[in-house]
Amino acid sequence: GQQLNQSPQSMFIQEGEDVSMNCTSSSIFNTWLWYKQDPGEGPVLLIALYKAGELTSNGRLTAQFGITRKDSFLNISASIPSDVGIYFCAGIPNNAGNMLTFGGGTRLMVKP
Amino acid sequence: DAGVIQSPRHEVTEMGQEVTLRCKPISGHNSLFWYRQTMMRGLELLIYFNNNVPIDDSGMPEDRFSAKMPNASFSTLKIQPSEPRDSAVYFCASSFGVNEQFFGPGTRLTVL
Numbered sequence: 001g002q003q004l005n006q007s008p009q010s011m012f013i014q015e016g017e018d019v020s021m022n023c024t025s026s027s028i029f030n031t032w033l034w035y036k037q038d039p040g041e042g043p044v045l046l047i048a049l050y051k052a053g054e055l056t057s058n059g060r061l062t063a064q065f066g067i068t069r070k071d072s073f074l075n076i077s078a079s080i081p082s083d084v085g086i087y088f089c090a091g092i093p094n095n096a097g098n099m100l101t102f103g104g105g106t107r108l109m110v111k112p
Numbered sequence: 113d114a115g116v117i118q119s120p121r122h123e124v125t126e127m128g129q130e131v132t133l134r135c136k137p138i139s140g141h142n143s144l145f146w147y148r149q150t151m152m153r154g155l156e157l158l159i160y161f162n163n164n165v166p167i168d169d170s171g172m173p174e175d176r177f178s179a180k181m182p183n184a185s186f187s188t189l190k191i192q193p194s195e196p197r198d199s200a201v202y203f204c205a206s207s208f209g210v211n212e213q214f215f216g217p218g219t220r221l222t223v224l
Contacts, residue, residue: 033212042116042203042215043155088155099168100145100213102155 006089006103013079014111021106022073023089031092032065032072033100038085046087047074081110114138116216118204124222130192133219136185137206145213146179146189147203155203161187173198194223 006023013019023032031050035043047058049065049072056063062075072091076083089103117136125131137144146158159169161181169179176195181187191198201220205213 031212035215040218040220042205042218045212045214048212099157099160104154 004089004091004101004103006106008106009104010107010109012109012111015079015081017079019076019079019083019108020073021087021089022071023091023103024071025091025093025101026070028069028094029072029091029101030069030094032063033090034061034063034072034074035088035090036085037088037105043088076108079108079110081112084108084110116204116206116214118202118216118219120219121217122220122222124224125194126224127195128193129223130190131194131198131221131223133189133202133204133221135187135189135204135216137187137204138214139185141206141208141214142184143207143209143213144181144187145205145207146187147205147215149201149203149218158189158202191221194221196223199223 004023004025033048034046036046037043047056047063052065052069053067054065060077065072086105086107088105090100119134142163144161147155148158149155158171159179160167164181177191179189199222201218203215203218205215207213
């Protein structure tokens with residue numbers, strides 16, 4: 001099946017720092033989504049991207065749909081303690097209807 | 113504005129018992145997804161319904177797992193008989209068409 005490689009697997013940063021994580025695939029994706037999961041909860045959608053090259057912001061979050069359609073990144077600016085959690089990229093491969101493929105997640109830990 | 117509703121939130125049962133997980137998708141959504149999340153395997157898609165019809169069940173682990181969607185507002189995932197290796201968090205998600213999926217809070221299943 002389709003594989004999404006998400007990196008880094010975990011990050012431990014200082015409050016106030018910017019964060020960057022990305023997902024790559026060997027196949028073309030039509031849609032990229034970024035989710036955040038807090039402990040004991042389901043993933044919550046942060047940003048959705050539908051067009052190659054699209055750059056979208058949601059508060060301190062910015063995500064881009066790679067021009068090759070094989071990658072996406074998520075940036076968090078000026079991190080705060082509540083940014084702690086696991087961030088997942090997810091994508092809908094070409095010809096996959098609306099079935100999502102998930103990356104392995106990036107665990108973000110912020111030092112206050 | 114109600115999101116995806118799942119019940120129960122926690123289930124502890126003994127090996128061999130039948131387990132039924134329930135999901136109410138967001139009103140108006142026509143696609144429903146069941147996922148399983150474990151530390152080892154991450155988020156795995158089990159089955160996907162569109163307009164109440166199962167479209168892809170290739171992720172269902174084995175015959176002990178079954179899912180139904182009798183109407184647009186209700187779905188069940190049943191495990192019979194349950195085994196310890198079924199212990200995981202099970203998520204239901206819904207979407208409208210080929211759009212972003214919204215996840216429920218999950219059911220944490222422990223099979224002793």
